[in-house]
Amino acid sequence: GQNIDQPTEMTATEGAIVQINCTYQTSGFNGLFWYQQHAGEAPTFLSYNVLDGLEEKGRFSSFLSRSKGYSYLLLKELQMKDSASYLCAVRDPDSGNTPLVFGKGTRLSVIA
Amino acid sequence: DSGVTQTPKHLITATGQRVTLRCSPRSGDLSVYWYQQSLDQGLQFLIQYYNGEERAKGNILERFSAQQFPDLHSELNLSSLELGDSALYFCASSVEAGRVTDTQYFGPGTRLTVL
Numbered sequence: 001g002q003n004i005d006q007p008t009e010m011t012a013t014e015g016a017i018v019q020i021n022c023t024y025q026t027s028g029f030n031g032l033f034w035y036q037q038h039a040g041e042a043p044t045f046l047s048y049n050v051l052d053g054l055e056e057k058g059r060f061s062s063f064l065s066r067s068k069g070y071s072y073l074l075l076k077e078l079q080m081k082d083s084a085s086y087l088c089a090v091r092d093p094d095s096g097n098t099p100l101v102f103g104k105g106t107r108l109s110v111i112a
Numbered sequence: 113d114s115g116v117t118q119t120p121k122h123l124i125t126a127t128g129q130r131v132t133l134r135c136s137p138r139s140g141d142l143s144v145y146w147y148q149q150s151l152d153q154g155l156q157f158l159i160q161y162y163n164g165e166e167r168a169k170g171n172i173l174e175r176f177s178a179q180q181f182p183d184l185h186s187e188l189n190l191s192s193l194e195l196g197d198s199a200l201y202f203c204a205s206s207v208e209a210g211r212v213t214d215t216q217y218f219g220p221g222t223r224l225t226v227l
Contacts, residue, residue, distance in 0.1 A: 033215070042114065042202060042218040043155070087155065099145065099168055100216060104154040 002026045004103035006088050011109045012078055020073045020106045022088030034062050034073045035087040037105065043087055046073070075108075083110045115139065116205050116219035124225045130191040133222045137184055137205030143167070144186040145204040145216060146178055155202070161186055162208070190224070198226045 003025040012018040024032070031050040035043035049055055049064035049071060061074040073086055085105040092101055115138035125131055137144050146158040157170035161180035172178075175193075180186045190197060200223050204216040 035218075040200070040221075040223075042116075042220050044114070045215055045217060048215060099160055100157070102155040102157075 002090070002092060002101045004088055004090060004101055006086075006103040006106045008104070009107045009109070011111060012075075014078055014080060014110055014112050016078050017074065017076050018078060018108065020075070020086050020088075020108065022071045022073070022103060024069050024071070024088070024090045024101075024103075026069075026090050026092040026094070026101065028092045028094035029066060030091040030093045032062075032064055032071050033089040033091070033100065034060075034071075035089065037085045037087055039084075046086075078110050080110050080112070083108060114217040114219065116141075116203060116217055118201075118203050118219035118222050120222060121220065122223050122225075124227065125193060126227055127193055127195060129193050129226075130189065131193065131224065133188040133190070133201050133203075133224075135186045135188070135203030135205075135219055137186070137203075138217055140207065141205035141217075142184065142208055143206045143214075144180055144184070145206075146172075146186070146188050147202045147204065147218075148199050149202060149221075150196075150199040153199075158188070193226045195226050198224055200224075 005023045034046040037043040047062040054063045059076045087105045088103040117136045142163045145160045147155045158172040160168040178188045200221045202221045203219045206214045
């Protein structure tokens with residue numbers, strides 16, 4: 001089966017750093033994606049990891065450990081506009097019916 | 113702006129009715145995906161088309177159907193609507209199916225309200 005776990009909610013302070021974790025259990029693995037979704041809006045692509053290690057893109061970084069089935073999204077210098085849901089998604093090539101499996105998302109609230 | 117367009121933005125209808133949601137993928141993208149997102153729920157994959165052919169099918173109800181036309185736009189048809197079908201419906205597109213780095217880009221969604 002497929003299972004992707006993320007914390008439901010997190011709160012962090014403006015200017016701080018926050019780490020959003022994602023663990024996955026899938027039959028196969030062919031990449032992990034992070035998306036940002038503001039309430040009522042479309043998910044927007046943030047990052048993609050297929051090899052172990054850290055991918056940095058401005059204030060956002062994403063880390064992957066395939067052996068542990070684990071990823072995190074790191075947000076630095078938090079801004080109020082970063083308040084959103086962050087979705088972890090895994091591509092499982094062994095899943096014949098679901099190209100991309102999404103977690104339920106982590107709702108991040110940035111407070112002053 | 114992802115380049116994926118969806119119409120209409122909002123749709124209000126009654127139970128038992130039928131509606132059609134439309135999606136135009138980004139220029140050059142051959143794959144179209146449909147997702148349903150209910151309140152406080154994750155994205156539920158419904159169906160994928162690639163270059164006009166059905167490629168993958170998720171937990172799509174029999175009352176729902178989709179197709180992709182020769183110009184690559186796609187339509188999702190929802191019939192015999194129930195209150196529980198009220199949700200955000202997103203379309204996403206990508207260049208091709210199966211390539212490792214293939215990334216899905218989402219449209220702005222259609223908010224369906226069934227009364």
